[in-house]
Amino acid sequence: xxxxxxxxxxxxxxxxxxxxxxxxxxxxxxxxxxxxxxxxxxxxxxxxxxxxxxxxxxxxxxxxxxxxxxxxxxxxxxxxxxxxxxxxxxxxxxxxxxxxxxxxxxxxxxxxxxxxxxxxxxxxxxxxxxxxxxxxxxxxxxxxxxxxxxxxxxxxxxxxxxxxxxxxxxxxxxxxxxxxxxxxxxxxxxxxxxxxxxxxxxxxxxxxxxxxxxxxxxxxxxxxxxxxxxxxxxxxxxxxxxxxxxxxxxxxxxx
Amino acid sequence: xxxxxxxxxxxxxxxxxxxxxxxxxxxxxxxxxxxxxxxxxxxxxxxxxxxxxxxxxxxxxxxxxxxxxxxxxxxxxxxxxxxxxxxxxxxxxxxxxxxxxxxxxxxxxxxxxxxxxxxxxxxxxxxxxxxxxxxxxxxxxxxxxxxxxxxxxxxxxxxxxxxxxxxxxxxxxxxxxxxxxxxxxxxxxxxxxxxxxxxxxxxxxxxxxxxxxxxxxxxxxxxxxxxxxxxxxxxxxxxxxxxxxxxxxxxxxxxxxxxxxxxxxxxxxxxxxxxxxxxxxxxxxxxxxxxxxxx
Numbered sequence: 001x002x003x004x005x006x007x008x009x010x011x012x013x014x015x016x017x018x019x020x021x022x023x024x025x026x027x028x029x030x031x032x033x034x035x036x037x038x039x040x041x042x043x044x045x046x047x048x049x050x051x052x053x054x055x056x057x058x059x060x061x062x063x064x065x066x067x068x069x070x071x072x073x074x075x076x077x078x079x080x081x082x083x084x085x086x087x088x089x090x091x092x093x094x095x096x097x098x099x100x101x102x103x104x105x106x107x108x109x110x111x112x113x114x115x116x117x118x119x120x121x122x123x124x125x126x127x128x129x130x131x132x133x134x135x136x137x138x139x140x141x142x143x144x145x146x147x148x149x150x151x152x153x154x155x156x157x158x159x160x161x162x163x164x165x166x167x168x169x170x171x172x173x174x175x176x177x178x179x180x181x182x183x184x185x186x187x188x189x190x191x192x193x194x195x196x197x198x199x200x201x202x203x204x205x206x207x208x209x210x211x212x213x214x215x216x217x218x219x220x221x222x223x224x225x226x227x228x229x230x231x232x233x234x235x236x237x238x239x240x241x242x243x244x245x246x247x248x249x250x251x252x253x254x255x
Numbered sequence: 256x257x258x259x260x261x262x263x264x265x266x267x268x269x270x271x272x273x274x275x276x277x278x279x280x281x282x283x284x285x286x287x288x289x290x291x292x293x294x295x296x297x298x299x300x301x302x303x304x305x306x307x308x309x310x311x312x313x314x315x316x317x318x319x320x321x322x323x324x325x326x327x328x329x330x331x332x333x334x335x336x337x338x339x340x341x342x343x344x345x346x347x348x349x350x351x352x353x354x355x356x357x358x359x360x361x362x363x364x365x366x367x368x369x370x371x372x373x374x375x376x377x378x379x380x381x382x383x384x385x386x387x388x389x390x391x392x393x394x395x396x397x398x399x400x401x402x403x404x405x406x407x408x409x410x411x412x413x414x415x416x417x418x419x420x421x422x423x424x425x426x427x428x429x430x431x432x433x434x435x436x437x438x439x440x441x442x443x444x445x446x447x448x449x450x451x452x453x454x455x456x457x458x459x460x461x462x463x464x465x466x467x468x469x470x471x472x473x474x475x476x477x478x479x480x481x482x483x484x485x486x487x488x489x490x491x492x493x494x495x496x497x498x499x500x501x502x503x504x505x506x507x508x509x510x511x512x513x514x515x516x517x518x519x520x521x522x523x524x525x526x527x528x529x530x531x532x533x534x535x536x537x538x539x540x541x542x543x544x545x546x547x548x549x550x
Contacts, residue, residue, distance in 0.1 A: 059435070061431060080434070081431065081434040081435050082434040082435075082437055082438065082439055082440070085434070085435055085436060085437035086437050090435070091435040093431070093432065093435075096429050096431075096432065097432070098429075098432075099424070099425050099428045099429055099432060099433075100428055100429070101424065101427075101428045102421065102424060102425060102428060106421050106424075106425075109418070109421060110421065110422065110425045110433070110436045110438070111436055113418070113422065113436045113437055113438050114436070114437040157436075158435075161436060161437065
């Protein structure tokens with residue numbers, strides 16, 4: 001898949017040779033990632049593999065040292081986050097993914113900041129259709145919510161932007177296994193079915209593979225494996241390589 | 256007893272000025288995480304702008320409005336050209352405070368170089384004296400209280416009822432996330448510095464009106480009780496700063512009346528220290544944090 005032309009309109013997001021980091025020592029070292037239109041693509045890997053930095057570099061938050069980023073065939077390398085939002089990229093960070101001191105309804109309003117009043121009301125209804133549980137919580141301050149409700153608010157907020165490409169950084173971090181399942185299987189999968197292209201970073205590799213079309217394994221700043229997610233899940237040998245590599249790396253880090 | 260009630264009245268009047276200044280100060284911290292000590296000298300500058308405008312024939316209240324706006328614009332430029340770029344280049348908070356202290360001193364010397372060290376006055380602008388619930392107010396004091404109350408209400412409505420105000424709170428709460436929503440956070444910062452700088456200017460002219468005569472140290476002397484008011488309310492929380500202004504204003508005036516007016520600033524600081532010992536995060540602490548508007 002990484003041999004495709006980055007300017008191809010079939011690719012919602014295409015990253016080539018990305019090098020990034022906070023200093024001269026790159027945390028991400030020459031990574032290629034493609035997200036075809038309407039697909040969910042997962043990047044798995046152990047802690048410290050550079051997954052979050054990869055996302056932040058794509059989004060213009062972390063310092064980009066090299067490589068290119070194309071959005072629907074258009075070169076968007078190094079554009080600031082607020083421009084990328086205008087171009088249709090939505091982002092849910094791993095932590096601080098909501099406006100803590102704002103109400104749930106105000107969080108959603110900020111998600112729809114770029115559109116007019118009428119369009120925003122329309123999107124609000126549509127988003128509350130996807131997350132009906134949020135309706136009775138609209139007046140509540142986010143800091144009074146549970147972890148799962150927070151995550152739901154964060155994903156609802158990003159849907160208000162009506163992005164074509166969604167970048168999710170560990171949406172299940174700090175959630176219970178049960179809540180993680182709900183977030184991935186119901187919320188993230190739902191994004192794919194409504195036509196969003198999703199780039200998902202997850203440490204919980206099996207759970208992420210179950211809802212993804214394609215998966216990359218990242219270790220120490222490099223992509224070491226790239227394959228269709230169902231293939232990895234169903235081929236015991238590949239599964240062992242994919243997850244085993246991560247486990248071995250984790251074991252090495254723990255030492 | 257009447258001495259006490261009079262002191263409360265005067266405390267409300269000086270509390271109104273403190274609140275005006277403290278809210279602007281706290282909004283700057285909330286939106287940019289900058290403790291802007293230059294604020295005091297900018298208040299002084301506003302007072303002299305007021306003098307200039309009154310000299311040019313404007314009424315004192317029009318001079319207050321124009322002087323406030325001028326300092327608001329200067330504050331935007333100050334943040335855009337100096338403080339903002341320093342923050343973007345990763346200056347440490349302590350370094351930034353030192354910069355604002357230095358700028359405050361430089362500005363104060365510029366003021367004294369231009370206008371000289373002698374005390375100035377707007378002339379007799381206090382107007383007729385009115386009695387209200389046993390307290391005595393001058394017309395000017397009542398107008399200042401009314402101006403403060405309406406500006407605070409306007410700020411409240413802006414922050415809670417308008418998209419711009421919510422974007423200010425969102426930027427203050429989480430700048431990166433705000434950018435990911437497409438919010439132009441730099442422009443939001445400009446608006447916040449225009450508003451807070453104008454509050455600074457309004458407080459400067461209002462202070463000069465209430466103290467009758469003033470010189471180039473006007474704002475820097477006022478900085479101490481004003482920061483006390485802002486910290487009491489929890490820095491970054493406008494409602495806290497409003498209440499903090501009133502508490503500091505009334506308690507210093509009452510204590511001054513009962514004891515010795517010379518100790519007013521000392522009393523403000525003692526209240527501050529005692530309060531922070533009991534409630535390290537300001538009046539409302541964590542319980543209030545769900546309703547906080549900024550920070």
